[in-house]
Amino acid sequence: MAESQVNVSERADGKPLLSIRHLHKEFDGKVILKDFSLDVKKGEVIVIIGPSGCGKSTLLRCTNALEDIQGGEILIEGQPIRKDAKNASQMRQKIGMVFQSYDLFPHKSIMENILLAPLKVQKRKREEAGKEALELLDRVGLADRKDDYPRQLSGGQKQRIAIVRALIMHPEILLLDEITAALDPEMVHEVLEVVLGLARSGSTMLIVTHEMAFAKAIANRVIFMEKGEVVEESSDPKAFFERPETERGREFLRSFEY
Amino acid sequence: MQSLGLDVLFKGTNFLRLLEGLWVSVRISLISVVISILLGLVAGVLMTSKNIVLKAAFRVYLEIVRIMPQMVLLFIVYFGTTRVFGWNLDAEASAVIVFVFWGVAEMGDLVRGALISIPKIQYESAEALGLTKQQTYLYVILPQTVRRLIPLSINLVTRMIKTTSLVLMIGIVEVLKVGQQIIEANRRTSPNAAFGVFAVVFLLYFLICWPVSRLAGYLEKRWAA
Numbered sequence: 001m002a003e004s005q006v007n008v009s010e011r012a013d014g015k016p017l018l019s020i021r022h023l024h025k026e027f028d029g030k031v032i033l034k035d036f037s038l039d040v041k042k043g044e045v046i047v048i049i050g051p052s053g054c055g056k057s058t059l060l061r062c063t064n065a066l067e068d069i070q071g072g073e074i075l076i077e078g079q080p081i082r083k084d085a086k087n088a089s090q091m092r093q094k095i096g097m098v099f100q101s102y103d104l105f106p107h108k109s110i111m112e113n114i115l116l117a118p119l120k121v122q123k124r125k126r127e128e129a130g131k132e133a134l135e136l137l138d139r140v141g142l143a144d145r146k147d148d149y150p151r152q153l154s155g156g157q158k159q160r161i162a163i164v165r166a167l168i169m170h171p172e173i174l175l176l177d178e179i180t181a182a183l184d185p186e187m188v189h190e191v192l193e194v195v196l197g198l199a200r201s202g203s204t205m206l207i208v209t210h211e212m213a214f215a216k217a218i219a220n221r222v223i224f225m226e227k228g229e230v231v232e233e234s235s236d237p238k239a240f241f242e243r244p245e246t247e248r249g250r251e252f253l254r255s256f257e258y
Numbered sequence: 259m260q261s262l263g264l265d266v267l268f269k270g271t272n273f274l275r276l277l278e279g280l281w282v283s284v285r286i287s288l289i290s291v292v293i294s295i296l297l298g299l300v301a302g303v304l305m306t307s308k309n310i311v312l313k314a315a316f317r318v319y320l321e322i323v324r325i326m327p328q329m330v331l332l333f334i335v336y337f338g339t340t341r342v343f344g345w346n347l348d349a350e351a352s353a354v355i356v357f358v359f360w361g362v363a364e365m366g367d368l369v370r371g372a373l374i375s376i377p378k379i380q381y382e383s384a385e386a387l388g389l390t391k392q393q394t395y396l397y398v399i400l401p402q403t404v405r406r407l408i409p410l411s412i413n414l415v416t417r418m419i420k421t422t423s424l425v426l427m428i429g430i431v432e433v434l435k436v437g438q439q440i441i442e443a444n445r446r447t448s449p450n451a452a453f454g455v456f457a458v459v460f461l462l463y464f465l466i467c468w469p470v471s472r473l474a475g476y477l478e479k480r481w482a483a
Contacts, residue, residue, distance in 0.1 A: 064386055066382050066385065066386065088385075089385070089388050089389065089390045090388070092385065092386060092387070092388045093388035095386075096386075097383075097386040099379060099382075099383060099386075101379060103377075103379045103380060103382075103383040105380070105383075105384075105398055105402075106402065107401050107402050107405060107481075116387070116389075116397055116398075117387035117388055117389060120389065120393055120397060121387065121388040121389055121393070122388075162383075165387065166386075166387070169387065169388065
């Protein structure tokens with residue numbers, strides 16, 4: 001995948017789309033994120049890596065207001081997003097999130113899964129949204145499965161549907177939380193191809209992953225986290241993956257070698 | 259056929275009377291079941307609340323219902339309230355009150371169980387799509403809850419139908435009571451009627467409960483995810 005290196009930095013126009021400032025998050029007194037700050041510009045693809053438990057998934061969950069935060073703020077296009085805020089549902093429409101376990105709605109067909117939010121949240125017309133859903137399904141190669149139910153699909157297919165379900169809302173930014181971690185190895189590729197396609201078409205993404213080759217291919221910027229803090233940040237992913245500057249970064253990358 | 263005592267069924271309007279009795283049983287169960295399901299849904303949602311007082315109250319309620327025999331409850335409501343509070347409840351209303359008291363507790367517990375069995379991530383992925391809390395419940399959580407609930411609640415419904423036979427103890431002439439009356443009236447001419455009539459009553463209960471129970475099996479299969 002290294003050949004398909006994506007370069008979108010020239011698309012970034014300077015203003016941060018997502019701005020995380022001095023975020024502090026703890027669970028029952030245990031600190032998960034310490035004074036974490038990050039700006040994401042439009043069109044940027046940022047990959048966050050780090051050992052499990054380092055707070056990277058929690059960071060995404062806070063960004064989508066699925067977790068309450070104990071300090072700092074998270075701004076989308078300059079507007080704060082917070083769990084339990086009145087406008088949480090509106091703010092979340094600017095953010096698409098895909099989870100590790102895909103979590104389609106089991107009682108709804110693929111098409112109904114995709115159309116639920118556009119019809120009920122955005123109040124779009126079924127005809128128009130349905131047309132877009134078909135286009136998106138076609139893009140991920142699953143148009144023929146539109147009337148199937150989630151249980152009839154493989155993990156990789158379900159994950160591609162989950163991506164479509166997020167995309168149809170036209171989010172400003174996509175949060176991908178270890179979306180291939182629960183998949184069988186042969187299905188990882190089909191999902192990552194879809195994400196790579198999105199990066200090429202200019203989607204802004206914040207990605208948590210353990211797929212290092214993928215991270216290297218897709219990232220404009222890499223953030224290596226440990227224990228709730230940024231250890232190393234690099235806007236030259238190639239250089240980072242070949243020669244991390246920090247000892248901990250080197251150790252972490254070495255753990256992926258056999 | 260003489261020996262089975264089925265002949266009395268064809269005397270006069272006996273069979274028709276049995277069916278009328280059956281209708282009384284079905285009517286009491288139907289009213290109780292409908293109210294129990296509606297209130298049970300509310301109770302179930304409340305049971306998942308984190309409020310300690312509410313939780314404790316439902317716990318006590320559920321335990322009372324489980325421990326107390328329905329017949330004792332029937333006696334308290336029908337005879338007891340008349341004496342103490344001077345309420346003059348008619349027997350059928352008392353029966354419905356008792357069955358609803360029982361049904362709401364059990365139904366609520368089933369709803370609670372179904373609700374907590376929906377994974378947290380289902381709520382989260384709905385909310386991540388921008389659905390409000392109400393929309394999440396309406397379109398994502400409740401449909402899945404209902405699918406899990408229906409087979410279980412149908413089981414409760416058949417139990418309630420069967421248990422309505424207790425109401426003869428407070429003077430309601432339902433199917434079993436009619437059966438007894440027919441047997442009594444024909445004690446001399448058809449001493450074996452006890453077998454035939456009760457067997458028919460058994461069959462009538464079966465004919466009511468069996469389709470209901472089949473429906474549960476069918477839905478369970480259809481919705482298996």
